Amino acid sequence: MKRLFILRHAKSSWAQPGLQDIDRPLNGRGNKQIAALASWFSGRAHKPELALCSPARRTRETWGGIEHALTDTRMEVCDALYDSDPDTYLDALRPREVNSIMLVGHNPTCDELARYLTAPSSPKADELFRAHYGTCNLAVLELDVDDWSAISGASGQLVTMLRPRDLNV
Secondary structure (H helix, E strand, O other): OEEEEEEEOOOEOOOOOOOOHHHOOEOHHHHHHHHHHHHHHHOOOOOOOEEEEOOOHHHHHHHHHHHHHOOOOEEEEOHHHOOOOHHHHHHHHOOOOOOEEEEEEOOOHHHHHHHHHEOOOOOOHHHHHOOOOOOOOEEEEEEOOOOHHHOOOOOEEEEEEEOHHHHOO
16 A cells, blocks of 8 residues: 655745746745645654655755644655646656655645546545646645555545645635
């Protein structure tokens, strides 16, 4: 059994119009989102062993805001997670020898990947399929596979769909 956490970065700032996309920081709302998410993670038993994080500033800041709640999780910056597609995200998982991974990435890829992997029969699938995958949304899927390379479409059960509003942010 594998567990996949798909986290879209927290709300970013557009206050500096000339700033390159990869360099955009979080804004105040984004910082509130990650503080609430860190508190949520602090109370959970199931945490990722590995976090793969896009090199974008907003994803690294998102990770930075929650890492204290994930003390046993090691993080790697994964260049392939910036400006890519679901297949690239899946490829980033495949050589890994851990049982649980968090992807800290971007839309539309986080949304597309979560929808692709979630079996329509998942108890919480409706929550994912009827809603927008907003900033700081987290989908947690259980995948009944022994190896990351065995993941395919609709192979996961959505066990958690968390949005900032669920955390009163």
